[in-house]
Structure formats: C-alpha cells, structure tokens
Amino acid sequence: xxxxxxxxxxxxxxxxxxxxxxxxxxxxxxxxxxxxxxxxxxxxxxxxxxxxxxxxxxxxxxxxxxxxxxxxxxxxxxxxxxxxxxxxxxxxxxxxxxxxxxxxxxxxxxxxxxxxxxxxxxxxxxxxxxxxxxxxxxxxxxxxxxxxxxxxxxxxxxxxxxxxxxxxxxxxxxxxxxxxxxxxxxxxxxxxxxxxxxxxxxxxxxxxxxxxxxxxxxxxxxxxxxxxxxxxxxxxxxxxxxxxxxxxxxxxxxxxxxxxxxxxxxxxxxxxxxxxxxxxxxxxxxxxxxxxxxxxxxxxxxxxxxxxxxxxxxxxxxxxxxxxxxxxxxxxxxxxxxxxxxxxxxxxxxxxxxxxxxxxxxxxxxxxxxxxxxxxxxxxxxxxxxxxxxxxxxxxxxxxxxxxxxxxxxxxxxxxxxxxxxxxxxxxxxxxxxxxxxxxxxxxxxxxxxxxxxxxxxxxxxxxxx
Amino acid sequence: xxxxxxxxxxxxxxxxxxxxxxxxxxxxxxxxxxxxxxxxxxxxxxxxxxxxxxxxxxxxxxxxxxxxxxxxxxxxxxxxxxxxxxxxxxxxxxxxxxxxxxxxxxxxxxx
Numbered sequence: 016x017x018x019x020x021x022x023x024x025x026x027x028x029x030x031x032x033x034x035x036x037x038x039x040x041x042x043x044x045x046x047x048x049x050x051x052x053x054x055x056x057x058x059x060x061x062x063x064x065x066x067x068x069x070x071x072x073x074x075x076x077x078x079x080x081x082x083x084x085x086x087x088x089x090x091x092x093x094x095x096x097x098x099x100x101x102x103x104x105x106x107x108x109x110x111x112x113x114x115x116x117x118x119x120x121x122x123x124x125x126x127x128x129x130x131x132x133x134x135x136x137x138x139x140x141x142x143x144x145x146x147x148x149x150x151x152x153x154x155x156x157x158x159x160x161x162x163x164x165x166x167x168x169x170x171x172x173x174x175x176x177x178x179x180x181x182x183x184x185x186x187x188x189x190x191x192x193x194x195x196x197x198x199x200x201x202x203x204x205x206x207x208x209x210x211x212x213x214x215x216x217x218x219x220x221x222x223x224x225x226x227x228x229x230x231x232x233x234x235x236x237x238x239x240x241x242x243x244x245x246x247x248x249x250x251x252x253x254x255x256x257x258x259x260x261x262x263x264x265x266x267x268x269x270x271x272x273x274x275x276x277x278x279x280x281x282x283x284x285x286x287x288x289x290x291x292x293x294x295x296x297x298x299x300x301x302x303x304x305x306x307x308x309x310x311x312x313x314x315x316x317x318x319x320x321x322x323x324x325x326x327x328x329x330x331x332x333x334x335x336x337x338x339x340x341x342x343x344x345x346x347x348x349x350x351x352x353x354x355x356x357x358x359x360x361x362x363x364x365x366x367x368x369x370x371x372x373x374x375x376x377x378x379x380x381x382x383x384x385x386x387x388x389x390x391x392x393x394x395x396x397x398x399x400x401x402x403x404x405x406x407x408x409x410x411x412x413x414x415x416x417x418x419x420x421x422x423x424x425x426x427x428x429x430x431x432x433x434x435x436x437x438x439x440x441x442x443x444x445x446x447x448x449x450x451x452x453x454x455x456x457x458x459x460x461x462x463x464x465x466x467x468x469x470x471x472x473x474x475x476x477x478x479x480x481x
Numbered sequence: 482x483x484x485x486x487x488x489x490x491x492x493x494x495x496x497x498x499x500x501x502x503x504x505x506x507x508x509x510x511x512x513x514x515x516x517x518x519x520x521x522x523x524x525x526x527x528x529x530x531x532x533x534x535x536x537x538x539x540x541x542x543x544x545x546x547x548x549x550x551x552x553x554x555x556x557x558x559x560x561x562x563x564x565x566x567x568x569x570x571x572x573x574x575x576x577x578x579x580x581x582x583x584x585x586x587x588x589x590x591x592x
Contacts, residue, residue, distance in 0.1 A: 060498050062564025062571050157502040158542070158558060264509070267550035268493070271507050275499040275556040276543045294549055321501075326566050368567040376569050380560065381534045383579045399566055447565035448501040 018212040021246045024204055025049040025255075027085060028238050029227035031056035031098060032071075032078035037238045040229070040256035044240040045088045051207045052089045054081075055200040055226055056113075057100025059321055059448075060273070067171050067323035067446035071102045071109060078102065082113065083120050086192065090126050097182055097193045097203050105174055105197025107135045113194045114475075122473025129192060132185035132481065134465040136196030138173040138320060146454070153320070153452045157275075162452050169324040170449040176319040178283030181463040182206030188467055188481050196463065197321065199282040200226035204243065213245050219287040220307035221245045223280050224252050224266060231269035232259040253301040263294040266302040283318040283459055285311040315455040318462055322450025327366065328403040332396040332414025332439040334432035341422060341431055342388050345371055348420035348431060349394070355416040356409055365409045366399035366445075394432070399445050410439040485587035487524070487580055490515050496577035501563045503542060504573035505556040508580060516551040524583050525553045533579055 025044045028036045031054045056078070065072050082098070089096035102109025114133050121129070144167060147153060153162035174197040183206045185193045195203065201222030208218035221243045224231050229239035232254035239256040252261045270289055271277040280287040291306040336342050349369045356367055370376035373392035375384075394417060398410025417432045425431065456462060468475040487494065492511040499505035508525060510516035519525060531538040536557065543556040557576075564571050 059501050060563075060572055062568070063501070063562070064564060157500055159502065264550060267547070268507070268509055268552060271505070271547060271550060271552060271554050273497045273499055273505065275503050275505050277545065277547045277550070277552075277554055292549065366566050370567075370569050377575050378579070379569070381536065381557075381576065381579075383533055383535065397567065445566050448562040451501050451562070 019050070021244050022051070022208055022211050022213060023047070023049045023242055023244045024051040024053050024207060024221065024225060025240055025242050026054055026204070026225040026228045027052070027240045028054055028081055029230055030058055031081045032073040033103070034238055035077045036081045036084055036240075037256070038084070040239040041084055043257070044242055044255040047242065048092060049242055050094055052085045052094065052096040053204045053207055053225070054085065054097075055099045055198065055203055057103045057105045057197060061103055063323035063446040063448045064443055066104045066106065066174065066321065067325055068444065069104070069106050069108050069172060071104070073103055078113070079116055079120070082116050086117060086120050087124060089192070090129060095186065095191055095193070095207065097195070097207060099177070099182070099195035099198030099200065099203040101194050101196065105136050105195070106172065107137045107196065110135055110194055110196050117192055117194065118470055118473050118475060121470045125472075128469055128471040130190050130467060131192045131194070131470045131475070132188065132190035132465060132467040133194040134177070134181040134185070134196055134463045136174040136177055136198070136463060138175050138462060140167060140170060140173060143167060143173065143454070151455065153454050156319070156451045156453060159451055162450065166449050170322040171325055173320055173322040173450055175454070175462045176283060176321065177463050178202045178316070178318070178459060179206035179209055180284070180459040181465050183210050184460060184465055184481060185467065186210040190467060201280060201287070202282050208245050213247070215309040215311070216307050217245050217250050219280070219282065219309045220289070220292070220304060221250045223287055223289070224250065224269060224304065227269065227272060229254060229256060229259055230272060231266050232256070232261045233265040234259065248305065250304045251297065251301050252304070253298075260300045261302040263296055263302055266304065267294050284316050285309055315457050316459040317453040317455055318459060320450045320452045320454055322448070323446045324449040326445040326447050327399040327401050328406040329442040329445050330398045330407040330410035330439040331442045332410045333435050334394045334396070334414055334417050335391060336394065336432055337391045338425065338427055338431070339388060339390070340425055342392055344422050345374070345392060345394070347422060348417050351420040352413050352416035356412045359412055360405070360409065363405065364401065365405060366397070367409055367413050368397040368399070370395040370397070397442070398439070403441070407439060407441075414439055482586050483588055484584035487519070487583040487585055490519060490585060494577050494580050496573055496575070498563050498573040499556055503556050503558055504576050505543070505554065506577055506580065507552055507554050509550055509552040513551060519585055520546055520553065522586050524585050527555070530555055533583070
C-alpha cells in the first residue's frame with residue numbers, strides 16, 4: 016500500500032449515542048470525503064453502575080441513529096469506520112449489540128458486502144486471580160493500592176482498556192468496519208494513523224485532539240463533527256460546524272479537558288507527552304499542532320483495568336423544608352431520622368445518605384459557603400441495602416421520620432417537612448469503582464480476542480478469530 | 482484595594498471527572514494579560530485553593546500554569562470514587578462554582 020501524504024479522519028461525536036450526533040456538521044464533513052470515520056462510544060464518566068449491571072445508559076434509538084450515520088457515510092465512500100467502547104461500557108454484550116446493529120443496518124440499506132471485525136475487552140476475574148497468585152502485582156492508579164483479593168472478590172465485572180493493538184490488527188486483516196470493546200479514546204484514531212504509516216508521536220496526538228469531537232472547538236457546542244488531518248510534519252484540526260472554529264485556545268484548552276494533567280495522556284503501550292506542543296492558527300477554522308512525543312512502554316505493556324462492584328439496592332425519598340427554624344436545625348432533624356432507622360435496624364447492614372439541596376448537597380465537604388441559611392431546602396434521602404425491601408424501608412423511615420422530627424421550638428407542629436408524595440422511589444442499584452488499576456502483559460492482544468466476518472445482506476458469514 | 486470577581490475575568494471556569502478518583506478544574510482566561518495578572522495575584526495558588534475548598538494541600542494532586550491555553554489547572558482527589566454510594570455530582574461538573582466568587586486584587590489601570 017502506498018503511503019498517503021496526509022490522512023483525514025472525521026470524528027462525529029465525543030461519545031457516540033450518549034446524545035445524538037448533530038447532522039449538519041456531520042454532512043459538511045462527509046462532503047469533504049474523509050479517509051476514516053472514527054468515534055468512541057463509551058466512558059468511565061457515566062459511573063460504575065452501567066458496567067456493573069452490564070447495561071447501556073444511552074437509548075438504543077440514539078445509538079442506532081449515530082451508528083447508521085457513520086456506517087452509511089463510510090460504506091458509500093468505501094473507507095474504514097472504527098468505533099471503540101461500544102454501548103457506553105464496552106462490555107461483550109454491548110459489542111454484540113453494536114455488531115447486530117451494524118448487520119441490521121446493512122440489511123436495511125442493502126449495503127454491498129463488507130468485512131466487519133470486533134473485539135471484546137471483558138477480563139475474567141479468575142484470570143486476574145491466577146495472575147495475582149503467580150505474584151503479578153496489579154498496580155493501582157491515582158493513588159490506589161495494588162489490587163487485593165478482597166477487592167477483586169467484590170467486583171462483578173472487569174474490562175481492560177484497549178490501546179491501538181486490536182484495531183491495528185483488524186485493519187491489517189482488511190476490516191472495513193470495526194466495533195471495539197472498551198478502548199482508550201485516542202487509540203481508536205491513532206490506530207488508523209499508525210496503520211497508514213504515520214508516526215506514533217503525531218498519531219496519538221491526533222487521537223487525543225479528536226476524541227471529544229467538537230469539544231476542541233469554540234464556541235462551546237457538543238456533538239458536532241471535526242476533522243483531523245495528519246501529515247509527516249503536523250496535525251491539523253478543523254471544525255465542521257459553520258459557527259465553530261478550532262483555535263489555538265480551544266485546541267490547547269482541550270488538552271486539559273477531563274485529565275488530571277494537560278501534558279500527559281496514558282494509553283496501553285505508552286504515554287503521549289504534550290509538553291513541547293506548539294499550536295498555530297493556520298486558517299480561520301483550523302489549528303496546526305506540532306511537537307508531541309510518544310514514549311512507548313519499555314518492557315511489558317501496561318493495560319488499564321476498570322471494574323465495578325455492587326454496593327446494594329437503592330430507594331430514594333424527597334422532602335422539602337420551608338420553615339426557617341427547621342432549616343437552621345436541619346442537621347438535628349436528620350440526626351433524629353437516622354436514630355429512628357438505627358433503632359429499627361440495629362445490627363443490620365445498610366447505608367443511609369442525606370443530601371441537603373439548597374445548602375451543600377453538591378459540594379459536600381468542599382462547600383465554602385457555610386453561613387447564611389437558604390429560605391427553602393430539599394432533602395434527598397438514599398437508603399441502600401443488599402435486599403430491595405430493606406433498602407425501601409431504610410429510605411422510608413429515613414424520609415418519613417423527618418416529618419416527625421422533634422425540634423424543641425418549632426412552631427409548626429403538624430409535620431416538619433413538605434412531601435412531593437409520601438412513598439419512596441425505587442432507584443437504580445448502587446455500584447462502586449473497585450478497579451482503577453493497570454495490569455502488565457507481554458502481548459496486549461491476549462486481553463482482546465478479535466473476530467472477523469463478512470457482512471452479506473445483513474448476515475455474518477465465515478466468522479473467524481483473528 | 483479594589484477587587485474583581487474571577488467570574489468576570491475568566492473566559493471558562495469548569496470542573497470535570499479526571500478518571501474515577503479525581504476531579505479536575507480548569508480556569509481559562511481570554512487573553513494573556515488577564516492570565517498573567519490573575520496568576521501574579523496568587524489567588525489560584527495551591528494553598529489558596531486548598532483554603533477555599535477547606536482541604537489539605539496534599540489532596541491537590543496536580544497544579545499547573547498552562548501557558549498555551551492561558552489556563553490554570555488543578556486536580557483534587559475525590560473522597561470516594563465517582564458514582565459510588567452518596568454521589569451527588571457523577572461527572573464532577575458543578576464543583577467549580579466556588580472559584581467564580583474569588584475576589585482578585587484588581588486596581589483599575591490607566592487606559
């Protein structure tokens with residue numbers, strides 16, 4: 016294959032399906048005939064519950080809308096399309112969902128046959144346990160201790176975060192459409208650029224700048240398309256929306272977005288160093304970037320693991336307070352209600368949380384405004400327990416007893432809170448992130464089983480493991 | 482000394498999860514002048530931020546002056562991972578609000 020002088024990749028959405036792709040800027044991008052369509056469809060931002068429960072948080076209709084846009088554009092042009100972190104979590108069930116969606120859309124639009132590849136990112140807990148028993152240390156990230164057997168035990172599901180490796184292998188095998196399990200956002204784009212022979216330094220930067228689509232442009236607008244161009248010398252990024260521009264400020268600013276540090280981006284296989292990046296406005300809507308460096312891992316490849324463990328079932332109660340005396344003493348009201356729950360369930364395992372909206376529900380201990388009482392507050396009560404019936408009763412006592420809270424000087428003696436309704440609401444079960452760790456592997460492909468098939472009239476033919 | 486609220490100087494003030502264990506804060510300025518002036522005032526130094534949020538400095542894991550974006554960026558370790566029991570800001574995206582009210586020493590300059 017002859018190496019292209021430049022490669023252009025369109026990113027339609029910073030999280031495919033989470034909110035629908037905006038079509039105007041997408042089709043403006045399509046009209047320029049990009050070489051690849053790449054997008055991630057997942058995030059750990061959505062919390063541990065989706066991974067734990069193995070569900071999407073995006074409606075299927077939105078996912079289908081976005082996949083359909085990309086698939087039709089890519090197949091009409093005959094260029095590759097890559098999606099990573101399928102269905103929000105990138106678990107096997109979500110990859111299978113997207114594979115099925117692609118096949119159905121191929122049938123619906125009578126697309127000519129094409130090669131589909133997909134890989135899974137799920138990690139068997141038994142595998143991790145065996146590694147740990149062999150003495151492999153699963154290091155914690157962000158100040159966490161190494162993975163313990165106890166933490167692994169309470170984990171219900173684990174995914175590994177893929178780097179470029181499975182995407183590159185699929186492209187080498189001639190894949191037209193790739194559906195990836197959990198992946199590093201930037202690797203989806205970098206894999207395409209590496210496959211086309213561009214340098215790792217610029218390829219990983221290209222991925223980093225494109226992965227949130229129009230978040231690297233200004234003014235602020237999500238879900239709009241951007242196009243990144245890579246050459247042997249630089250990366251260029253261009254906003255497709257008529258009112259958006261990629262500027263030095265917006266592109267440099269994006270390097271900071273949702274990362275602890277604007278200078279480094281870690282992926283399976285190495286780290287992108289952006290300390291020496293230079294940004295230059297070359298056209299009204301286009302910013303040029305030079306100077307990023309990619310440093311590969313030296314020995315084994317370190318792959319990030321994400322895992323979720325279940326905490327319990329949950330019910331939620333809601334109560335409002337308007338009496339200024341009660342508001343000033345809301346902590347005493349909460350303490351009263353807590354005691355009533357304790358008396359009923361002493362010795363039982365449950366969790367009870369109070370969030371006082373109007374005071375500090377959002378910032379909690381970080382809230383600097385501690386004086387001055389608001390004129391009304393909303394108390395949200397969360398009861399959490401292993402069994403739903405217990406969670407419901409914890410939340411119900413914890414909420415209803417606010418009504419009966421005994422404050423010595425309260426004027427209103429007919430009930431201390433205002434209810435929207437006097438039941439509690441079933442809420443999604445609670446999970447927690449048990450794994451934010453890295454595992455060292457010799458062959459990064461061993462964690463990501465890769466498959467391929469021909470899609471012909473909506474049917475997968477000749478499925479093989481690559 | 483006259484002061485001006487950070488909200489009326491900065492172009493962008495935001496917070497967001499940085500992974501599952503941290504929340505990162507970005508204060509981005511419209512021009513180099515405003516950026517330099519606020520940096521020089523010291524209001525966004527690590528110890529001042531720790532005092533504002535009433536946390537130990539060691540909970541601030543990263544703190545950088547990022548010239549290409551004319552931005553001050555810092556990151557705070559979460560007390561518990563995102564989305565766990567008792568979570569009220571899953572994306573960490575409302576934690577920046579106290580920064581808006583920072584009073585920056587701001588003597589009017591001769592035009």
